[in-house]
Amino acid sequence: MRLSRAAAALLLALSSAGCALESADAGSVVHKRSLVIGVKADQPGLGLKGPDGRYQGFDVDVATYVAGRLGVPPSRLRFRTTPSSAREQALQSGAVDLVFATYSITAKRKTQVTYGGPYYVAHQAILVRDDETGIRNVRDLKGRRICAVTGSNSWKRVTEERKVAAVPVDTPTYGACMDRLTSGQVDAISTDDLILAGLAARGGAKIVNAPFTDEKYGVGLRKGDLAGCEAVNRALTEMYQDGTAAALLNKWFAKAGLEVTTSVPQFEGCS
Amino acid sequence: MTTTRQPPVPAARPGPPARRRGRLRTFARGRWLKTIPGRIRASVALLLALLALMGIVLTVAVGNARQGVQTMGHDAGPQVVATGALYFALSDMDAQVADVLLIGRDHGLGIGHDESLRRYEQRRDAAAQAAVQAAQLAGQDAKRQQNVRDVLNGLGRYEQLAGEAMLLNDQSGHAAGPPPGNVLRVYRQATDLMKLELLPKAYNLTLDSGATVRQSYESKRAAVLSGRAWVVLTAVLVLAALAVAQLYLARGFRRTVNPGLALATLLTLVLAVAAFAQLSAQAEHLRVAKRDGFDSVLSLSRARAISHSAFADESRYLLDPDRADTYEQTYLDKALAVLYVDPGQGKPVNLETYYATLDRDVRGFTPGRARFLGFFGDEAHQVRPAGAASDALGQTLRAYLAVQQNDRRMRELAGRGDRAGAIRLRMGTGPGGAIRAFDDYDRALVSLSETHRRGFDAAIAAGDGGLRGWKWLPLGAALVIAALILAGVRPRLAEFR
Numbered sequence: 001m002r003l004s005r006a007a008a009a010l011l012l013a014l015s016s017a018g019c020a021l022e023s024a025d026a027g028s029v030v031h032k033r034s035l036v037i038g039v040k041a042d043q044p045g046l047g048l049k050g051p052d053g054r055y056q057g058f059d060v061d062v063a064t065y066v067a068g069r070l071g072v073p074p075s076r077l078r079f080r081t082t083p084s085s086a087r088e089q090a091l092q093s094g095a096v097d098l099v100f101a102t103y104s105i106t107a108k109r110k111t112q113v114t115y116g117g118p119y120y121v122a123h124q125a126i127l128v129r130d131d132e133t134g135i136r137n138v139r140d141l142k143g144r145r146i147c148a149v150t151g152s153n154s155w156k157r158v159t160e161e162r163k164v165a166a167v168p169v170d171t172p173t174y175g176a177c178m179d180r181l182t183s184g185q186v187d188a189i190s191t192d193d194l195i196l197a198g199l200a201a202r203g204g205a206k207i208v209n210a211p212f213t214d215e216k217y218g219v220g221l222r223k224g225d226l227a228g229c230e231a232v233n234r235a236l237t238e239m240y241q242d243g244t245a246a247a248l249l250n251k252w253f254a255k256a257g258l259e260v261t262t263s264v265p266q267f268e269g270c271s
Numbered sequence: 272m273t274t275t276r277q278p279p280v281p282a283a284r285p286g287p288p289a290r291r292r293g294r295l296r297t298f299a300r301g302r303w304l305k306t307i308p309g310r311i312r313a314s315v316a317l318l319l320a321l322l323a324l325m326g327i328v329l330t331v332a333v334g335n336a337r338q339g340v341q342t343m344g345h346d347a348g349p350q351v352v353a354t355g356a357l358y359f360a361l362s363d364m365d366a367q368v369a370d371v372l373l374i375g376r377d378h379g380l381g382i383g384h385d386e387s388l389r390r391y392e393q394r395r396d397a398a399a400q401a402a403v404q405a406a407q408l409a410g411q412d413a414k415r416q417q418n419v420r421d422v423l424n425g426l427g428r429y430e431q432l433a434g435e436a437m438l439l440n441d442q443s444g445h446a447a448g449p450p451p452g453n454v455l456r457v458y459r460q461a462t463d464l465m466k467l468e469l470l471p472k473a474y475n476l477t478l479d480s481g482a483t484v485r486q487s488y489e490s491k492r493a494a495v496l497s498g499r500a501w502v503v504l505t506a507v508l509v510l511a512a513l514a515v516a517q518l519y520l521a522r523g524f525r526r527t528v529n530p531g532l533a534l535a536t537l538l539t540l541v542l543a544v545a546a547f548a549q550l551s552a553q554a555e556h557l558r559v560a561k562r563d564g565f566d567s568v569l570s571l572s573r574a575r576a577i578s579h580s581a582f583a584d585e586s587r588y589l590l591d592p593d594r595a596d597t598y599e600q601t602y603l604d605k606a607l608a609v610l611y612v613d614p615g616q617g618k619p620v621n622l623e624t625y626y627a628t629l630d631r632d633v634r635g636f637t638p639g640r641a642r643f644l645g646f647f648g649d650e651a652h653q654v655r656p657a658g659a660a661s662d663a664l665g666q667t668l669r670a671y672l673a674v675q676q677n678d679r680r681m682r683e684l685a686g687r688g689d690r691a692g693a694i695r696l697r698m699g700t701g702p703g704g705a706i707r708a709f710d711d712y713d714r715a716l717v718s719l720s721e722t723h724r725r726g727f728d729a730a731i732a733a734g735d736g737g738l739r740g741w742k743w744l745p746l747g748a749a750l751v752i753a754a755l756i757l758a759g760v761r762p763r764l765a766e767f768r
Binding site: 107108110111137138139156157160161162163211212213214226227230233234237238241261263264265266267269270271 | 414417418467468470471472474475478479481482485486573596597600601604607608611613619620621644645648649
């Protein structure tokens with residue numbers, strides 16, 4: 001019996017080794033029964049946590065759709081607030097499985113994160129008061145007061161990248177920017193159009209449709225989860241093909257008069 | 272010795288067919304195992320069963336390697352690369368239209384009006400052909416088929432708009448520079464359709480079929496490696512059983528070496544070692560073909576397409592002053608995708624910092640230790656120093672730098688209000704002209720891609736060559752070993768007749 005027992009043990013060991021080799025995508029989001037999704041909690045229209053603790057917005061809806069295509073129903077989804085500064089860390093530590101949080105794809109971040117999508121290409125645009133007629137593109141911001149939100153780079157894209165001599169006015173949040181805009185303390189807010197659309201929905205302001213940057217909102221995955229990334233991309237393709245994307249974009253942003261693109265964006269490629 | 276207490280293994284190879292009920296009963300009771308010939312027969316059956324198992328495992332592993340090489344080297348791999356041509360052809364169509372509109376009635380500027388039209392049609396045919404490839408690759412996948420159809424439909428609409436823009440442009444007879452508003456309005460529709468709908472879909476198609484190749488690569492390579500482990504395991508079992516049989520016969524019959532079994536042992540060992548080496552080599556050929564070949568060829572073809580598209584953004588920048596800012600931004604975005612440089616903490620990312628940082632990082636480049644990212648960054652991290660690819664990369668980077676220096680000069684001229692000077696530079700085909708410099712860059716990039724292509728072809732050829740002999744080898748070797756075992760045991764059994 002000794003020989004056969006030894007052979008059986010060897011067989012078992014080798015077969016488990018074989019299995020480990022075959023599932024190179026072990027730990028991928030495609031194999032998870034439930035998912036934790038990192039979203040923003042303070043961006044109206046994209047990711048906003050309500051007083052009841054529920055999250056809502058475009059990011060939340062897109063995440064729910066993609067998770068559904070990955071085989072995870074809403075009942076097994078959990079959302080978690082993930083501020084901009086903590087997104088890479090949250091993915092690396094496994095605190096969240098996926099990030100849908102106005103997460104712009106950049107070459108630098110790609111060294112730490114695998115990106116699915118983008119699920120939408122937002123553009124930096126300008127929000128002005130309803131009665132404003134003098135601002136038609138970014139160059140018209142010269143000499144005007146723009147909101148400079150603490151910790152945000154958006155205003156620098158006007159004054160530093162574009163070298164338009166606008167006057168930045170320090171303001172703590174975009175919500176406070178909106179108050180200052182309507183009360184006449186600033187003349188314009190410039191940031192991603194989807195964020196502006198969320199602000200504009202409060203009334204009293206309009207979006208100037210003169211986009212001047214491309215912001216690729218990607219789906220953050222743990223670095224190296226290529227199988228997960230490819231599955232996310234397939235889900236996003238479907239979301240655009242079956243009309244869900246158009247419906248969601250209209251639901252969240254059409255009211256603000258934003259011209260949205262309802263055709264699938266160019267994906268970044270999984271790496 | 273433990274062989275005497277081996278369990279009966281009748282399933283794989285039942286003993287002699289039961290001719291009489293009595294024999295069957297004896298067999299079932301296991302009493303036959305108590306006789307010496309019974310034990311020998313059982314050991315032989317076990318040996319042959321193990322041998323058959325080894326043969327099957329080896330055949331499956333070799334089959335997996337064969338399929339892997341076939342998919343990567345002959346089916347999906349080359350087809351995916353061909354669909355990459357779709358994106359390039361589409362984006363170059365729009366580039367030719369932009370040039371035609373920019374030069375207006377000055378038909379001799381740049382590569383010339385007629386040559387642009389000829390290229391436009393050539394690219395359109397190439398796009399249609401690549402779409403057919405993509406459709407074949409999509410197979411039964413309804414969503415991908417839909418994607419291909421969307422691209423073809425969009426292409427029809429695009430051609431209509433582009434044709435209209437070029438017709439209005441001819442009618443206006445404007446001098447080189449921005450065409451009249453009615454031309455621009457139609458062209459904007461065309462180029463937006465291209466940028467927002469056609470190009471993304473074409474790009475995603477290639478990515479998606481590339482994903483299929485990656486998955487098949489991962490699973491085939493893993494199967495080859497685990498097949499290799501299984502071959503080792505089964506070979507060890509066969510060898511152990513042969514050794515035990517050898518010892519048993521040596522003791523029981525007072526003979527030193529059974530030549531049949533000894534030869535069988537030697538042959539099994541040789542087969543196992545050869546199989547191990549061959550499967551390892553196959554896994555490595557697959558890896559080289561995928562990582563150094565396929566991946567690089569695909570990402571360089573994307574870099575090339577994006578570079579052409581960026582170059583066309585220069586024409587669009589000169590063509591449409593109202594949108595000049597947007598086209599400058601898309602130019603920067605594309606440049607960053609091809610070669611990303613980090614201007615440093617606190618510095619804005621704009622063309623000005625891009626030129627400066629690019630100059631520093633490209634001049635200070637040594638293979639394997641690049642400071643930049645993007646497609647060329649990936650390439651720089653991957654190439655081995657002092658190889659053909661490394662030389663080609665160095666040349667490509669220098670040519671890329673020249674292209675960016677022209678871009679800087681062109682924007683300076685345009686910014687100063689010298690639009691005619693900017694157009695002359697941008698459309699220049701002679702020494703110092705932007706088109707000349709871009710063509711040099713394009714050639715360098717293509718030859719860089721060629722070095723990877725050759726690496727890919729070599730790896731696939733090595734894979735094919737290595738497998739050629741292995742179609743019948745596992746079966747043949749197993750049969751020979753089986754014959755040797757039987758030949759070795761037969762005389763001993765004969766002693767009991």
